[in-house]
Amino acid sequence: MTKKAVVAIEVVVCLLAVVIISIFGINPEAWRDDIPAQSLVITNQSDPVREIDVTRSTDTNGREVVNVKLPSSIREYQIEWEISPENVTVTQISFTSAQIGGNIISISDTGLVNFLTNSNEGATIMLKTTDGTNRIAQMIITFKASSSGGDIEL
Amino acid sequence: MATYNRLQTLVAMQLTNRKMFKKMKSKMHAVAYVLLRVLVIAVITAIIAGVMMICNSLLQIKVDRNLLLFIIAFSQIISIIGFTNGLVNSLYLSKDNAILLQFPARHSEIFISKMVVNYIVEFWRNLNFILPLLLAFGIMGQTPVDVGYWLTIPLFLVFLPLIPLFLGAILSIPLMYAKRLLNSIPLLQTFVGLSFLGLVIYWVIKIVALIPTPLRLLANYNSFITGFNQFIVDANSFFIGYQNIVNCLFDTRTVWDFLILIGTGAVIVALAYFLAMPLFFKIISHFSERSVDNKHKKHTNKQRGVFGSYFIKEITTIMRTPGKLFSFLFGVVTLPFLLYVINTIFTAINTSAVGDSMIIGFNLMIGLFLAAANNSSAAESISREGAEFTVLKTAPSQTYKMVWSKVLVYEIFNIISLIFGFTVLASITDLSASEVVWLFLVFILISSGHLLWSVQFDILNPRLNDVASKGTAYNNPNVGKSILAGLLTAVIFCAVTIFFMVDSYVGGWVKLILFAVAFFVVRLALFMANLRVYFKRIEF
Numbered sequence: 018m019t020k021k022a023v024v025a026i027e028v029v030v031c032l033l034a035v036v037i038i039s040i041f042g043i044n045p046e047a048w049r050d051d052i053p054a055q056s057l058v059i060t061n062q063s064d065p066v067r068e069i070d071v072t073r074s075t076d077t078n079g080r081e082v083v084n085v086k087l088p089s090s091i092r093e094y095q096i097e098w099e100i101s102p103e104n105v106t107v108t109q110i111s112f113t114s115a116q117i118g119g120n121i122i123s124i125s126d127t128g129l130v131n132f133l134t135n136s137n138e139g140a141t142i143m144l145k146t147t148d149g150t151n152r153i154a155q156m157i158i159t160f161k162a163s164s165s166g167g168d169i170e171l
Numbered sequence: 172m173a174t175y176n177r178l179q180t181l182v183a184m185q186l187t188n189r190k191m192f193k194k195m196k197s198k199m200h201a202v203a204y205v206l207l208r209v210l211v212i213a214v215i216t217a218i219i220a221g222v223m224m225i226c227n228s229l230l231q232i233k234v235d236r237n238l239l240l241f242i243i244a245f246s247q248i249i250s251i252i253g254f255t256n257g258l259v260n261s262l263y264l265s266k267d268n269a270i271l272l273q274f275p276a277r278h279s280e281i282f283i284s285k286m287v288v289n290y291i292v293e294f295w296r297n298l299n300f301i302l303p304l305l306l307a308f309g310i311m312g313q314t315p316v317d318v319g320y321w322l323t324i325p326l327f328l329v330f331l332p333l334i335p336l337f338l339g340a341i342l343s344i345p346l347m348y349a350k351r352l353l354n355s356i357p358l359l360q361t362f363v364g365l366s367f368l369g370l371v372i373y374w375v376i377k378i379v380a381l382i383p384t385p386l387r388l389l390a391n392y393n394s395f396i397t398g399f400n401q402f403i404v405d406a407n408s409f410f411i412g413y414q415n416i417v418n419c420l421f422d423t424r425t426v427w428d429f430l431i432l433i434g435t436g437a438v439i440v441a442l443a444y445f446l447a448m449p450l451f452f453k454i455i456s457h458f459s460e461r462s463v464d465n466k467h468k469k470h471t472n473k474q475r476g477v478f479g480s481y482f483i484k485e486i487t488t489i490m491r492t493p494g495k496l497f498s499f500l501f502g503v504v505t506l507p508f509l510l511y512v513i514n515t516i517f518t519a520i521n522t523s524a525v526g527d528s529m530i531i532g533f534n535l536m537i538g539l540f541l542a543a544a545n546n547s548s549a550a551e552s553i554s555r556e557g558a559e560f561t562v563l564k565t566a567p568s569q570t571y572k573m574v575w576s577k578v579l580v581y582e583i584f585n586i587i588s589l590i591f592g593f594t595v596l597a598s599i600t601d602l603s604a605s606e607v608v609w610l611f612l613v614f615i616l617i618s619s620g621h622l623l624w625s626v627q628f629d630i631l632n633p634r635l636n637d638v639a640s641k642g643t644a645y646n647n648p649n650v651g652k653s654i655l656a657g658l659l660t661a662v663i664f665c666a667v668t669i670f671f672m673v674d675s676y677v678g679g680w681v682k683l684i685l686f687a688v689a690f691f692v693v694r695l696a697l698f699m700a701n702l703r704v705y706f707k708r709i710e711f
Contacts, residue, residue, distance in 0.1 A: 019654075020547065023541075023543065023544040026540065027537065027540045027541065030540065031509075031512075031513055034513070034517075034529075034536075035513075035517075035520075036388065038520055038529050038533070039386070039387070039388035041525065042522050042526025042527075042528075043521060043523065044523045045523065104383035104386075106387070107393060109393060109397075127401075
């Protein structure tokens, strides 16, 4: 047995120790008190290079709405978001949009929006936490008009 | 043709020195060996496939092409680092250079033969890892594979070893120059080593600071796995060439991907041929030459006792040997650092009373593992004297005291390390001052007991001849025994600590201290008895 083997064993033991204490040595109270999501915020920003404009407004319920304007050449857009607190128990987000059923867009689990057709129809996307707290964030994506026309709004 | 024959002879000569390429006694032996190798590959494939199945179904880790790309690229980085360092020894500093250069062969042929030998060894190693990995992925991976996947595997096995090997050959040149510079200034060598260690510690502390409090590993599992999968994707974006290389395996492959795989290998081989080969002979013929212009100051020798003389000699040797000094300082720094990292994680967990006992037990085990690794050097402390041992032993005095001086040196560094370690422990955990002091006492008793045990292994079976003839005792069995004894001691004490303390916390401390005292007393008594009886029987 060499010193290298001891280092490898040491690393494994350290990881095992953390796992064992996390399972068998944890305070029973800690099993129950899940950390709920307190807020869900969309963090996308404007990108002058790609000509993407991002503005923020408020809907009738006082919730923030993120408005994204894409040039018609962009057919793929990544939604970015933040849930607080950082150590929230469930980080999973669900995405809903009326346009998904119409086969106009698809959204991956990681929030990547793909526009499946060449039409310049935008999309309204709702993000929701899945831990039962139902924190919601909303994004409206529209396409900038070509030089001959105005914006295409939803 | 003559060149080819010479190369074949050179390669064959070097390969026979390797254990894995020993000549077979008969055809039956060869067939049995091949069958055994196939069986080993099958078993490794089954194990990797099993791990992949667990990752897919239980751990929710996606075993897809992203993970495969990450593993292959990461293994290549490890290979490049390994080759860069390894080729410095096997190409330039190897003792067989003196023999090989006497043969009627060109220097370039010796260089090529060495590279071929290293390539064959790496190819052989890949059969134990890359091949089972690719086979297991084809069976259990989440990314669908076609016939082309299986047909591309042999191409991978041939070309993948070329990249790290020849890149390592190129990078080993500046490393060789750096090593030479560091060897000429010993203090700089220790300084660079410690600076590197400091940098690693700095980054690990930064990463540890990111651990959320309270740490709830099970509750946060989903977010951890999401983060892990995202990390794989982000890291893969840096492995530009390897994205194309791995793409060769899947149905999205293009001709360009194959050209990049073969082209990268060819370009790196060509670069090594034109950069490293011309410098090969120059480096091996000049790098061992170094003038020594030490100016010795005259001074009168101070008379000391036998123990004092040996002790000063040990200290002087350590201070004058950068490798030794770094090894001791590394030992002093790593324990506090490790205790800091692991206890930062432990304190972030909201633990019960049982959890608190576990933390003490695991601290003891983790610290003792490290102590076992450090003390294992003591298991060759007498052997390292080599031929000089006879000179030391023939002195008309109580030369057994030299063993005590060696023990004391190790003990001093152990205590310094423990003082730092337990200062860190006291500052970051909720343990009371008395608990830290008791744990320190228990730790020092067990560590010292193991140190004596390690030296005892060397007294019973010193490898003086190995050191005298080869310069070092390769695969010294005493070191292995010492490490094994240390690991077992650590595991037993961890289990005993948890058992005692879960039963009764205060009573557990008393029992633990008594158990540690008993261990130390037994080891001390056995060490003294063995030293008295066997030291005088040690012969060169």
